[in-house]
Amino acid sequence: MNTxxxxxxLSLALLSIISQGFLFAQQPEKNPFSxxxxxxxxxxxxxxxxxxxxAMVVSAHPMASRVxxxxxxxxxxxxxxxxxxxxxxxxVYPVAGNIGGGxxxxxxxxxxxxxxxxxxxxxxxxxxxxMFLDSAGNVIPALSTHGHKASGxxxxxxxxxxxxxxxxxxxxxxxxxxxxxxxxxxVFLTTREADGLNEVRESLEQYNPGKSYFxxxxxxxxxxxxxxxxxxxxxxxxxxxxxxxxGFYKGKTAELLxxxxxxxxxxxxxxxxxxxxxxxxxxxxxxxRGYDIITMPPxxxxxxxxxxxxxxxETYPLKEWGVNSEKTAHCMxxxxxxxxxxxxxxxxxxxxxxxxxxxxxxxxxxxxxxASYNPDKATPSSELTFGKxxxxxxxxxxxxxxxxxxxxxxxxLTTTLNGAYGSKVVIGGAGFFMNNEMDxxxxxxxxxxxxxxxxxxxxAIQPRKRMLSSMTPTIVEKDGKLFLVLGTPGGxxxxxxxxxxxxxxxxxxxxxxxAVATRRFHHQYVPDIVRIESGxxxxxxxxxLQRKGHSFRNIGAIGKVxxxxxxxxxxxxxxxxxxxxxxxxxF
Ligand code: GLY
Numbered sequence: 001m002n003t004x005x006x007x008x009x010l011s012l013a014l015l016s017i018i019s020q021g022f023l024f025a026q027q028p029e030k031n032p033f034s035x036x037x038x039x040x041x042x043x044x045x046x047x048x049x050x051x052x053x054x055a056m057v058v059s060a061h062p063m064a065s066r067v068x069x070x071x072x073x074x075x076x077x078x079x080x081x082x083x084x085x086x087x088x089x090x091x092v093y094p095v096a097g098n099i100g101g102g103x104x105x106x107x108x109x110x111x112x113x114x115x116x117x118x119x120x121x122x123x124x125x126x127x128x129x130x131m132f133l134d135s136a137g138n139v140i141p142a143l144s145t146h147g148h149k150a151s152g153x154x155x156x157x158x159x160x161x162x163x164x165x166x167x168x169x170x171x172x173x174x175x176x177x178x179x180x181x182x183x184x185x186x187v188f189l190t191t192r193e194a195d196g197l198n199e200v201r202e203s204l205e206q207y208n209p210g211k212s213y214f215x216x217x218x219x220x221x222x223x224x225x226x227x228x229x230x231x232x233x234x235x236x237x238x239x240x241x242x243x244x245x246x247g248f249y250k251g252k253t254a255e256l257l258x259x260x261x262x263x264x265x266x267x268x269x270x271x272x273x274x275x276x277x278x279x280x281x282x283x284x285x286x287x288x289r290g291y292d293i294i295t296m297p298p299x300x301x302x303x304x305x306x307x308x309x310x311x312x313x314e315t316y317p318l319k320e321w322g323v324n325s326e327k328t329a330h331c332m333x334x335x336x337x338x339x340x341x342x343x344x345x346x347x348x349x350x351x352x353x354x355x356x357x358x359x360x361x362x363x364x365x366x367x368x369x370x371a372s373y374n375p376d377k378a379t380p381s382s383e384l385t386f387g388k389x390x391x392x393x394x395x396x397x398x399x400x401x402x403x404x405x406x407x408x409x410x411x412x413l414t415t416t417l418n419g420a421y422g423s424k425v426v427i428g429g430a431g432f433f434m435n436n437e438m439d440x441x442x443x444x445x446x447x448x449x450x451x452x453x454x455x456x457x458x459x460a461i462q463p464r465k466r467m468l469s470s471m472t473p474t475i476v477e478k479d480g481k482l483f484l485v486l487g488t489p490g491g492x493x494x495x496x497x498x499x500x501x502x503x504x505x506x507x508x509x510x511x512x513x514x515a516v517a518t519r520r521f522h523h524q525y526v527p528d529i530v531r532i533e534s535g536x537x538x539x540x541x542x543x544x545l546q547r548k549g550h551s552f553r554n555i556g557a558i559g560k561v562x563x564x565x566x567x568x569x570x571x572x573x574x575x576x577x578x579x580x581x582x583x584x585x586x587f
Contacts, residue, residue: 043323043324043518043519043535043536043537043538044514044517044518044519045517045518045519045578045579046517046578047513047517047575047576047577047578048513049511049512049513049573049574049575049584050573050574050576050584050585050586051571051572051573051574051586052571052572052574052586052587053571053572053587054405054406054572054586054587055069055072055073055403055404055405055406055572055586055587056069056402056403056404056564056572056573056574056584056585056586057069057072057081057085057401057402057403057574057584057585057586058401058402058403058562058563058564058574058575058576058582058583058584058585059085059089059399059400059401059402059562059576059582059583060089060093060096060097060399060400060401060489060560060562060580060581060582061088061089061092061093061097061581061582061583062581062583062585063088063092063182063187064085064088064089064092064093064097064401065085065401065576065583065584065585066585067084067085067088067178067179067182068081068082068084068085068088068401068403068585069081069585069586069587070178071084071170071174071175072403072405072406072587073587074170074174075169075170076168076169076170076174076175076405077167077168077169077405077407077409078107078403078404078405078409078410078411079107079163079164079166079167079168079169079409079411080164080168080169080170080175081403081405081411082105082160082163082401082403082411082413083160083163083164083168083172083175083176084175084176084178084179085401085403085413086103086156086160086401086413086415087099087160087175087176087178087179087237087240088178088179088182089399089401089415090156090179090233090237090432091179091182091183091187091230091233091237092182092187093193093399094214094228094421094432094433095193095196095397095399095417095420095421096397096398096399096415096416096417096420096489097399097415098154098156098415098416098417098422098432098433098435099154099156099157099236099240099248099432100151100154100156100417100422100427100432100433100434100435101121101154101155101156101415101416101417101418101422101433101434101435101437102119102120102121102152102154102155102156102159102415102416102435102437103119103120103155103156103159103413103414103415103416103471104116104117104118104119104120104296104300104413104414104415104469104471104473105117105119105159105163105411105412105413105473106283106294106295106296106411106412106473106474106475107409107410107411107412107475108294108409108410108475108477108482109408109409110407110408110409110482112477112480114283114294114475115280115281115282115283116280116281116282116283116296116297117159117162117163117278117279117280117281118155118278118279118280118281118296118299118300118466119155119156119158119159119278119279120152120155120299120300120437120466120467120469121151121152121153121154121155121435121437121466121467122152122153122155122272122275122276122464122465122466123152123153123438123441123461123462123463123464123465123466123467124152124153124266124267124268124269124272124463125269125271125272125275125463125464126267126269126463127267127438127461127462127463128461128463129460129461129462130444130461131149131443131461132144132149132438132443132444132461133443133444137444139443139444139447144436144438144439144441144443144449145418145419145423145436145439145450146203146207146423146424146436147207147264147265147423147424147425148207148260148261148263148264148265148266148423148425148434149265149266149267149438150422150423150425150434150435150436150437150438150439151261151266151268151422151423151425151434151435151436151437151438152435152437152438152466152467153268153272153273153275153276154248154276154434154435155276155278156415157240157245157247157248157249158245158248158249158276158277158278159278161244161245162277162278162280172241172244173241173242176237176240176241177241179237180234180237180238180241181234183229183230183231183233183234183237183431184229184230184231184234185229186227186228186229186230187227187228188225188226188227188228189222189223189224189225189226189227189228190224190581191223191224192580192581193222193581194221194222194223194224194226195222196420196421197214197222197421198221198222199420200420200421200424201215201221203421203424204421204424204426206424207264207423207424207425207426208424208425208426208428211426211428212426212431213228213229213230213231213232213431214228214421214426214433230431231431232429232430232431233430233431233432235430236248236253236430236431236432239251239252239253240253249273249274249276250273250274253430254270254273256427256428256429256430257273257427257430258270258273259428260425260427260428260430263428264425275464279351281296281297282297283295283296283297283303284296284297284303284304284307284357284361286306286307286310286311286361288310288311288313288314288502288506289314289506289507290478291476291477291478291483291502291506292476292477292478292480293306293307293310293474293475293476293502294474294475294476294477295307295472295473295474295475296469296471296472296473296474297350297357298347298348298349298350298355298357298468299348299349299350299466299467299468299469300468300469300470300471300472301343301347301468301469301470301495302469302470302471302472302494302495302498303472303474304343304347304355304357304360304361305339305340305342305343305470305472305495306472306474306495306498306499306502307361308338308339308342308360308361308366309332309335309336309339309495309496309499310499310502311361311363311366312335312338312339312366312369312370313331313332313335313503316331318331318332318503318507318508319507319508319509322508323504323508323510323518324518324519324521324536324537324541325541326541326544326545327375329521329530329537329541329545330375330378330545330548330550331373331375332499332500332503332521333378333521333523333530333545333550334370334373334378334379335370336496336499336522336523336524336525337379337381337384337523337524337525337528338369338370338384338387338525339495340453340492340523340524340525340526341381341384341385341386341387341525341526342360342369342386342387342390343453343455343468343525344386344453344454344455344456344525344526345385345386345455345456345458346360346386346390346458347455347458347459347468348455348457348458348459348460348465348468349459349465349466349467349468351465351466352462352465353457353458353459355458356390359390360387360390365387365390368387369387372384376548377548377549378548378549378550380528380549381525381526381527381528382528384525397416397417397418397419397420397421397489398414398415398416398417398418398471398488398489398490398491398494399414399415399416399489399560400412400413400414400415400471400473400486400487400488400489400560400561400562401413401487401562402485402486402487402562402563402564402574403485403564404482404485404564404566404572408482410475410482410485410564411485412473412474412475412485412486412487413473413487414471414472414473414487414488414489414494416435416437416469416471416489417433417434417435417436417437418435418436418437418439418440418450419436419439419450421433422434422435422436422437423435423436424436437467438461438467440459440467440468440469441455441459441460441461441465441467441468442454442455442456442458442459442460442461442468443461445457445460448526448527450491451470451491451492451493451524452492452524452526452527453470453491453492453524453526454526455468470490470491470492470493470494470495471487471494472487472488472494472495472498473487474486474487474498474502476502481566482566483565483566484502484505484512484563484564484565484566485563485564486498486501486502486561486562486563486564487561487562488501488559488560488561488562488577489559489560490558490559490560492522492524493520493522493524493531493558493559494559496520496521496522496523496524497520497522497558497559497561498561500518500520500521501515501516501561501563502515504518505565511565511573511575512563512564512565512573512574512575513573513575515561515563515575516561516562516563516575516576516577516578517575517577517578519532519533519534519535519536519558520532520533520536520558520559521533521536521537521558522558528551529551529552529553530545530550530551530552530553531552531553531554531555531558532552532553532554532555532558533554533555533556533557533558534554534556557579557580559577559579560577560579560580560582561575561577562575562576562577562582562584563575564584572586574586
């Protein structure tokens with residue numbers, strides 16, 4: 001049997017298994033807690049956990065999770081599965097899964113070695129600091145969020161190639177083939193996916209006149225069960241399968257990408273595509289109540305923020321106060337406010353700006369930040385600024401997946417187009433969405449981006465610089481062993497969602513599924529409001545917090561955390577977030 005025939009057979013077998021909706025000889029066990037302990041608690045949503053003896057994939061889409069689990073069952077490792085899941089999400093989850101975007105990885109090997117891979121998009125070489133301002137210096141509405149100028153140079157394909165080269169076990173082609181097949185055969189939309197595409201229909205028509213298969217040919221609205229066939233994307237995935245990096249950054253795909261950019265007034269050049277490289281980075285490490293936290297360094301603000309907040313919270317008895325109680329919430333909101341004030345001033349791409357990570361994480365500095373904390377009263381953000389003496393010490397659609405393989409390799413990967421369907425630009429003839437990540441730069445000092453976040457010099461636009469991210473892929477160790485793998489989408493709420501999920505497990509003794517399902521809240525310094533999900537706090541707690549000076553805005557769902565927890569007997573609990581179609585697959 002020749003290799004390509006064998007590959008095709010394997011891939012078709014996989015596809016048929018997937019489309020029949022079953023994968024594992026062994027059915028997952030039921031979560032013994034989900035029915036009773038969550039059903040009567042309004043601050044907790046409900047979804048079954050999935051348990052596995054050896055391996056687990058948790059992602060935003062059942063098909064992507066199954067593709068990853070199948071790769072693991074065939075002897076692939078977590079890095080192989082990462083490549084397959086990333087590409088599968090680009091096909092089955094176009095709202096955020098991508099090849100036209102970027103992401104961040106934090107990984108841990110069984111011997112405790114860790115690494116981070118930064119495949120954040122980079123500003124084009126022709127980008128300039130004021131490119132989103134008019135001649136009077138005002139921000140031009142929507143220019144950094146919609147259309148061809150909104151995109152950074154995509155990093156996904158380069159990162160997957162680098163990751164596979166260094167750590168992969170199975171042949172590259174076998175990892176890409178499932179996405180080729182799914183794109184060609186078609187994927188059935190869920191209600192959420194159909195609604196998502198219907199919501200952006202006007203933008204799709206505006207930026208992709210007459211040519212996107214994300215618009216239905218008969219101009220009707222998408223509905224659950226409709227089949228989305230993506231032949232152009234299947235051909236791009238074939239080129240990536242056959243040529244690796246060159247299948248995207250050179251040749252036909254690159255030509256289509258550059259032609260689309262030119263048509264819409266974008267500023268990409270071939271030089272940008274040639275110059276892009278994902279960067280290996282050293283993860284940040286911190287500790288919280290005896291657990292070791294391994295997380296993403298800049299250009300994510302997430303890792304620094306997470307470690308700052310955990311460190312500030314460590315001295316308070318959250319366990320005794322209880323989950324989402326008045327005291328816990330007030331304390332956490334005040335900690336979040338202080339950390340996000342620092343973020344606005346100090347965080348940016350470390351290759352372009354000297355980010356004072358050591359100072360921001362130093363214990364005396366963080367203690368000084370909490371000196372103004374009043375347990376009875378909210379500190380108005382207008383009275384707070386970033387910590388002045390730090391150097392002395394030293395959109396909303398993204399997606400996350402977590403993987404653990406039978407050897408104990410763990411991957412935590414968050415990937416994004418920034419907003420839902422990114423810039424809404426689909427590359428003509430190539431069928432994939434481009435990111436609108438340029439909006440994650442501070443387009444003007446103090447001007448809020450689409451998440452309401454502000455920034456300054458540290459995150460100003462410069463050619464080839466990476467825009468600041470909130471993505472916080474994280475791994476937690478207990479007694480030196482793998483314990484949690486987690487992350488989430490959610491723009492600026494990412495870091496606080498990861499924070500709360502960790503605290504739910506460590507302080508409130510929750511299972512992974514309960515930790516993920518618990519309603520969340522978020523404060524980011526500016527605007528001075530607490531964003532909440534409906535039901536996060538009881539009416540009593542909400543009134544008490546209002547009396548302390550907090551005000552609330554209900555913003556629907558906050559984040560979609562995908563978590564894997566290693567249980568004491570080394571079996572795995574896969575917890576997919578109940579806020580979406582998210583799904584865990586394990587064996
Ligand atoms: N685009 C979302 C983030 O990186 O924070």
